[in-house]
Amino acid sequence: MVITTERLLTVAQKKAAAEALGAAFARDPFMSYVFPDSASRAQKLATLFLPTIRCGLQCGGVEVHSEGKAALIWLSGENFPLRFSQVLRSGLIWTPLKIGFHAFKRLEDHEAVCDRELLNRAPKGFAYLWIVGVHPDSSGQGLGRQLIQAAIDSMRNRGHTACLLRTDTEKNVSFYKHLGFKLLHSDTVPASKLPYWLFSQDLV
Numbered sequence: 001m002v003i004t005t006e007r008l009l010t011v012a013q014k015k016a017a018a019e020a021l022g023a024a025f026a027r028d029p030f031m032s033y034v035f036p037d038s039a040s041r042a043q044k045l046a047t048l049f050l051p052t053i054r055c056g057l058q059c060g061g062v063e064v065h066s067e068g069k070a071a072l073i074w075l076s077g078e079n080f081p082l083r084f085s086q087v088l089r090s091g092l093i094w095t096p097l098k099i100g101f102h103a104f105k106r107l108e109d110h111e112a113v114c115d116r117e118l119l120n121r122a123p124k125g126f127a128y129l130w131i132v133g134v135h136p137d138s139s140g141q142g143l144g145r146q147l148i149q150a151a152i153d154s155m156r157n158r159g160h161t162a163c164l165l166r167t168d169t170e171k172n173v174s175f176y177k178h179l180g181f182k183l184l185h186s187d188t189v190p191a192s193k194l195p196y197w198l199f200s201q202d203l204v
Contacts, residue, residue, distance in 0.1 A: 001065070001066040008057070009053070009057065009062060009064065013064060013068065014050060014053050014054070015050070016064075016068030017049070017053055017062070017064045017068060017071035018046045018047075018049040018050040018052075018053055018071075019046045019068070019135075020065075020068055020069055020070055020071050020133065020134070020135040021045065021046070021049040021071050021131060021133040022041075022042045022043065022044075022045035022046030022047075022048075022049060023042050023133075023135045023136055023137075024070070024133025024134055024135055024136065025045050025133055026038075026041050026042040026045065026136075028168065028169060029168055029169055029194060030110060030168035030169075030192070030194055030196075031045060033106060033110070033192050033194060034103050034106045034107045034110075035099075035103055044099050044100075044103070047098050047099060048095060048098070048099055049071075049131070050091075051090050051091035051092045051094070051095065052073055052090075052092065052130070052131065053071070053073060054090040054091060055073075055075075055082065055086060055087075055090035055092055056073035056074060056075065056130065056131075058086060058089060058090055059075050059076060059079035059082065059086055059090075060073070060074045060075035060076045060079060060127065060128075060130070061073075061074050061151065061154045061155075061158075062074075063147045063150045063151050063154070064147075065138075065143055065146075065147070068135075069134065069135050069137075069138040069143060070132075070133065070134040070135065070138065070143040070144060070147055071131075071132070071133060071147070072129070072131065072132040072133075072147040072148065072150070072151050073130045073131045073132075074127055074128060074129045074130055074151050074154075074155065074163075075127065075128045075130050076127055076128075076158065076160070077122060077124075077125060077126040077127055077128060077160065080115075080119075080122075080128045081115055081119075106191075106192065109189075109191040109192065110168075110189045110191060110192040110194065110196075113189045113190070113191070114166055114189065114196050114198070117185055117187065117198060118164060118166060118184075118198055121164075121184050121185060121198065121200075122162075122164055123161055123162050123200075124161065125159065125160055125161035125162070126160060126161060126162045126163070126164050126200075127155040127158070127160040127162070127163055127164070127203075128163075128164050128165065129148070129151060129163055129164065129165035130165075132144055132147055132148060132151075132165075134147075144175075145179065148179060151163070152201070152203065155203055156203045156204075160203055161202070161203055161204050162200050162201065162202050162203055162204075163181075163200065163201045163203055164184070164198065164199065164200045165181065165198070165199050165200075166196055166197065166198050166199070167196070167197050167199070168194055168195070168196050168197075170195065170197075172197075173197055176197075176199045177199075179201075180201050181199035181200065181201045182199065182200055182201065183197060183198070183199055184198040184199060184200050185197075185198045186198070
């Protein structure tokens with residue numbers, strides 16, 4: 001079952017969601033670049049995703065599986081990119097200290113390019129599907145699809161005109177196309193030398 005929320009999750013639910021996302025992205029090409037040490041990557045990711053979840057609760061919405069197997073975070077377009085006050089309030093301000101400055105720079109250098117390209121193509125009233133992941137032990141059960149549909153319903157109910165997202169994993173391209181997303185742009189980030197794909201789906 002998917003729990004849709006715009007404000008409240010228990011501490012245990014937040015922790016479970018962060019751990020599920022950490023495990024889900026442990027073999028992701030971009031996150032492997034950000035955190036080269038595979039032994040500590042999942043834990044570093046969980047540390048990164050916990051304030052990210054808090055940010056989603058404050059600035060958009062969070063969809064989680066009731067058993068903590070999967071999670072999705074999205075932002076309202078008016079909160080993208082995040083303002084300093086939002087970064088401070090969510091605890092993301094401490095990210096460089098918690099994950100390491102070198103990892104943070106790799107993360108930011110890649111994200112800055114992708115975010116700029118997304119904003120150049122974003123329509124008025126959009127929402128951004130920031131992060132979605134399913135724990136590897138629960139993959140293949142349709143949980144990602146359920147979370148995305150729940151997020152799209154939430155975005156539509158909030159009056160958003162389009163759902164935009166980015167993936168850095170080529171195998172996800174066909175998945176998003178199958179869900180009705182249209183490819184907006186694809187390129188390679190010079191700093192990371194990694195490709196990315198931007199997608200959009202109309203909500204009106």
